[in-house]
Amino acid sequence: MHNCKANRETLIALALDPHAHTQSLPAELEACAACREEYAALRSLLRVVDEAKQSALPAESFWPGYNTRLRQRLETGSNAGLLLPETEKQISLKTLLGNLFSSSVRVPIPLAAALLVFLGVSLVFALNSRRPLSAPPPLIVSKTVEVPVIQEKIRENTVTRVIYRERQRRQPASAGARLVAGRQKASPMETPMSLVGFKPTNEVQLTIIKGSYQR
Amino acid sequence: MSAMKLFQVAPLTTSEDELIRRAQAADMDAFCLLAQRFERRIYSLALHYCHNHQDAEDLSQEVWLKSYQALNTFRGESSFYTWLRKITINCFLNHRRIRSFRWRGETTGIQLLDVDAIETNKHRRPALADSENVLLDRIMVEKVMQALSELTSQQRLIFLLKHHEGMTYEEIAKAVGCSQGTAKKSISRAVIKLREHLNVDVQSKNPFRALSG
Numbered sequence: 001m002h003n004c005k006a007n008r009e010t011l012i013a014l015a016l017d018p019h020a021h022t023q024s025l026p027a028e029l030e031a032c033a034a035c036r037e038e039y040a041a042l043r044s045l046l047r048v049v050d051e052a053k054q055s056a057l058p059a060e061s062f063w064p065g066y067n068t069r070l071r072q073r074l075e076t077g078s079n080a081g082l083l084l085p086e087t088e089k090q091i092s093l094k095t096l097l098g099n100l101f102s103s104s105v106r107v108p109i110p111l112a113a114a115l116l117v118f119l120g121v122s123l124v125f126a127l128n129s130r131r132p133l134s135a136p137p138p139l140i141v142s143k144t145v146e147v148p149v150i151q152e153k154i155r156e157n158t159v160t161r162v163i164y165r166e167r168q169r170r171q172p173a174s175a176g177a178r179l180v181a182g183r184q185k186a187s188p189m190e191t192p193m194s195l196v197g198f199k200p201t202n203e204v205q206l207t208i209i210k211g212s213y214q215r
Numbered sequence: 216m217s218a219m220k221l222f223q224v225a226p227l228t229t230s231e232d233e234l235i236r237r238a239q240a241a242d243m244d245a246f247c248l249l250a251q252r253f254e255r256r257i258y259s260l261a262l263h264y265c266h267n268h269q270d271a272e273d274l275s276q277e278v279w280l281k282s283y284q285a286l287n288t289f290r291g292e293s294s295f296y297t298w299l300r301k302i303t304i305n306c307f308l309n310h311r312r313i314r315s316f317r318w319r320g321e322t323t324g325i326q327l328l329d330v331d332a333i334e335t336n337k338h339r340r341p342a343l344a345d346s347e348n349v350l351l352d353r354i355m356v357e358k359v360m361q362a363l364s365e366l367t368s369q370q371r372l373i374f375l376l377k378h379h380e381g382m383t384y385e386e387i388a389k390a391v392g393c394s395q396g397t398a399k400k401s402i403s404r405a406v407i408k409l410r411e412h413l414n415v416d417v418q419s420k421n422p423f424r425a426l427s428g
Binding site for chain 1: 243246247250251254255258259262263268272276279280283352355356358359360377378379392394399402403406407409410413
């Protein structure tokens, strides 16, 4: 089936081809009114561009001045040594260097992406393993350095407890004595000492004093 | 219409080969004579590429300076113009990389032909002698230049090489440094854009006039 849009490029190529102007359109395009019209429009367009090309040129009076300016530029360049004709050798080297830096290589996108990923991974590995494999073994130098060591004295706390204990005397079990005994029982001096508040590092110094004493 | 027929060339009193030989021996006069033979073609190409006369002059003269420098590499394997065109394309491509042209925004106006200039060309197109036609000419050229400026620089260059220079797709691809497919696509897009922009009247017997009007 004929598709006008698909044939547009063919029509453009035919319109641009100077040899095709004398020939007729292919039968398929000739049979289609839209394609014929499109072809005519393209031919007209290119004719207009041709006419413009001719009309846009400057007048004849422009060229002597143009040539004078060109001559001046050539002479100025030559006098300054900037326009010395290059030898073939110089140019080939220049072209080679130019091509080396400006040439482009066509690479498919997936391949380019794969190459980029590969380069990225290589870079990461290179950065991570920066230790040289063939490096000489490290030289070990031993030196004795005297360093003063400050030893802190551990102060141990000495906890002193003094316990007063009444000497037990045999006394007649009188009423008064029972009263004294009852009072002695109630005396705080006779209460047993506990180890509450002691720490394992504390030194316990216990002094037991037996005898009578004044309260 | 053949591109060669549009341009006048310097009188062929001395053969091209002789001029080339002398120019290669650093004879500047010979080189200037050689330049005169092709300056209109190179200038026209530059003008359509960069859309203003100042840039066109700079660019075309740069081509001549480069070709003077590289003249010793011309070995006659191709025609002198083919060799020169290669330098021209390289200059255009370098120019595109180095600087942007002034035609967007700053100097979009085109220095068009003077009435006197048209008068001097009367022998070529006597019908355009009157001032009305001169004005129509100006409008038409401005429209075409404006349409060309809508193309990308690569599309414009490839279109000019194909349409103005009549190069094959293979030659264009080699010269510009792209594939033949890219060259074909660029030309198609360029023509489609130009057609949209210019909106040429097909029905009119003279689309050139229809466009100007």
